[in-house]
Amino acid sequence: MEPEHDVAEARRTRAGVLYALAAFFMWGLVVPLHFKLLSSIPPLQILAHRIVWASLFALGLIFVFRQREKLVEALSSSRHLLLLGVSAGLVAINWLIYIWAVNSGHLVQTSLGYFINPLLNVVLGVLFLRERLRPAQVAACLLAGAGVLVLGVSSGEMPWVALALACSFGFYGLVRKIVPVPPLVGFCIESLLLTPLALGYLAVTFADGSAAAFQGHAGLDLLLVLTGFSTAAPLIWFAAAAHRLKLSTIGLLQYLAPSGQLALGVLVYGEAFGWVDAIAFGLIWIALAIYTMSALRSASDKR
Numbered sequence: 001m002e003p004e005h006d007v008a009e010a011r012r013t014r015a016g017v018l019y020a021l022a023a024f025f026m027w028g029l030v031v032p033l034h035f036k037l038l039s040s041i042p043p044l045q046i047l048a049h050r051i052v053w054a055s056l057f058a059l060g061l062i063f064v065f066r067q068r069e070k071l072v073e074a075l076s077s078s079r080h081l082l083l084l085g086v087s088a089g090l091v092a093i094n095w096l097i098y099i100w101a102v103n104s105g106h107l108v109q110t111s112l113g114y115f116i117n118p119l120l121n122v123v124l125g126v127l128f129l130r131e132r133l134r135p136a137q138v139a140a141c142l143l144a145g146a147g148v149l150v151l152g153v154s155s156g157e158m159p160w161v162a163l164a165l166a167c168s169f170g171f172y173g174l175v176r177k178i179v180p181v182p183p184l185v186g187f188c189i190e191s192l193l194l195t196p197l198a199l200g201y202l203a204v205t206f207a208d209g210s211a212a213a214f215q216g217h218a219g220l221d222l223l224l225v226l227t228g229f230s231t232a233a234p235l236i237w238f239a240a241a242a243h244r245l246k247l248s249t250i251g252l253l254q255y256l257a258p259s260g261q262l263a264l265g266v267l268v269y270g271e272a273f274g275w276v277d278a279i280a281f282g283l284i285w286i287a288l289a290i291y292t293m294s295a296l297r298s299a300s301d302k303r
Contacts, residue, residue: 016244028260053228107265
């Protein structure tokens with residue numbers, strides 16, 4: 001018979017994998033499909049509803065998981081509030097660009113942005129956290145840069161959507177890394193900080209008659225309300241997975257989300273993906289393979 005510790009660890013790992021798969025499935029397929037169904041609504045209105053409903057959903061979870069004391073503790077720190085205000089602004093920019101990109105036929109670029117993101121995190125770690133790059137990481141970053149350059153030269157302009165998504169989410173992750181608050185508490189505070197702006201904007205749309213919500217279209221209203229769930233749920237599942245799995249495992253699984261976005265863009269919505277795109281993505285995928293192998297080797301060396 002297996003020792004009880006090994007059985008418990010195996011269960012913990014299986015639960016972590018399931019949480020991770022659920023999160024990346026949501027990000028890769030469900031979330032873009034959700035926003036596609038809302039394509040008749042201006043992106044800024046979708047963003048405002050996403051913020052409001054996500055904050056209510058997060059507050060509910062704070063009470064369910066009994067994290068009120070941690071929330072109050074985080075709110076009482078001016079430094080935490082300042083940094084979370086910065087991260088809230090960054091994630092709002094990221095969400096707005098993502099919503100616009102999905103509903104403007106740029107799913108391939110959104111996937112590119114999230115493929116680039118792990119490598120950009122490496123660069124940000126060097127620039128701001130004084131982390132040291134291993135030779136394999138340098139090679140991976142150079143290859144990814146070459147892939148982006150190929151797209152830029154071939155199209156006559158840089159893939160700005162992908163770069164904006166990668167940069168906004170990369171800097172968001174950097175700020176959140178230095179704020180010592182639990183993921184759910186941090187997300188709740190970010191949402192709450194953005195909510196007054198979101199409510200103010202929605203009030204203006206109702207006043208001038210441009211509001212898309214609550215105009216007698218129950219299905220559309222439900223989809224808008226559910227943006228709170230589709231925003232908060234994968235973040236919470238990801239946090240649960242990160243608590244149970246090794247970082248190297250999370251690193252491997254995270255590429256499922258942009259892979260799903262790429263497949264949706266090309267196979268379902270017929271976005272262009274020519275040989276130049278294949279070369280550029282190929283270079284980035286090779287870079288990610290080098291980066292992942294280096295991370296796995298580093299993790300095994302630390303055991």
